[in-house]
Amino acid sequence: AQTVTQSQPEMSVQEAETVTLSCTYDTSESDYYLFWYKQPPSRQMILVIRQEAYKQQNATENRFSVNFQKAAKSFSLKISDSQLGDAAMYFCAYRRGYSTLTFGKGTMLLVSP
Amino acid sequence: DTEVTQTPKHLVMGMTNKKSLKCEQHMGHRAMYWYKQKAKKPPELMFVYSYEKLSINESVPSRFSPECPNSSLLNLHLHALQPEDSALYLCASSHLGQGLGETQYFGPGTRLLVL
Numbered sequence: 001a002q003t004v005t006q007s008q009p010e011m012s013v014q015e016a017e018t019v020t021l022s023c024t025y026d027t028s029e030s031d032y033y034l035f036w037y038k039q040p041p042s043r044q045m046i047l048v049i050r051q052e053a054y055k056q057q058n059a060t061e062n063r064f065s066v067n068f069q070k071a072a073k074s075f076s077l078k079i080s081d082s083q084l085g086d087a088a089m090y091f092c093a094y095r096r097g098y099s100t101l102t103f104g105k106g107t108m109l110l111v112s113p
Numbered sequence: 114d115t116e117v118t119q120t121p122k123h124l125v126m127g128m129t130n131k132k133s134l135k136c137e138q139h140m141g142h143r144a145m146y147w148y149k150q151k152a153k154k155p156p157e158l159m160f161v162y163s164y165e166k167l168s169i170n171e172s173v174p175s176r177f178s179p180e181c182p183n184s185s186l187l188n189l190h191l192h193a194l195q196p197e198d199s200a201l202y203l204c205a206s207s208h209l210g211q212g213l214g215e216t217q218y219f220g221p222g223t224r225l226l227v228l
Contacts, residue, residue, distance in 0.1 A: 033215045033216075035216065037219075042221075043201055043221065043222055043224075044219065044220075044221045044222070045156070045203065045205075045219035045222075046219075047216060047218065050216055089153070091155055095215055095217075097215070100158050100161065100169065101158070101217055103155035103156060104155065105154070105155060106153070106154070106155055108153070
């Protein structure tokens, strides 16, 4: 069974700084998808970024980028120029094909002015 | 448009009540999901519908009854719930098939309180 591990229950960052959230996963598959979801206090789960395992290039969405290390089974999220609106719970998730989505336990990101 | 809508936003019910949660999407997705989420925890999968047929039931108690009337709608019927069923109930949808993204899009959820 696939597992997703987020080892940082909570992280803090100041506005305009950069923060990296860690995620590791365990799978024997070679083709799969990885996601970072953000859930602000309003509770709506929002897709932040998505990575296909067959793509070597790291995905980027504006201030959000990932460092995907397939051999190491690592998928970290970097948030640049942090903003107050980035404060949220961040979930890393894994999915292969038609299988269900496996979530990590989440990392709460706190952003201070 | 990546919108999944859910109604109601909040629901308070007694243990003898019958209520329903509703989810709707118009993205042409043929997979729809119900999740239960407790505070500060990841969502837990309850049910998956593929092409309007129930494909996964994660051993959910029968007091939760899902229904998919058509490809855009998903309901969750609630009956005789327990206080421990109080949670945020999230609906999600996605395409089916490789190369179509596999991304699940979530609704805002229904916050349920069982008294």
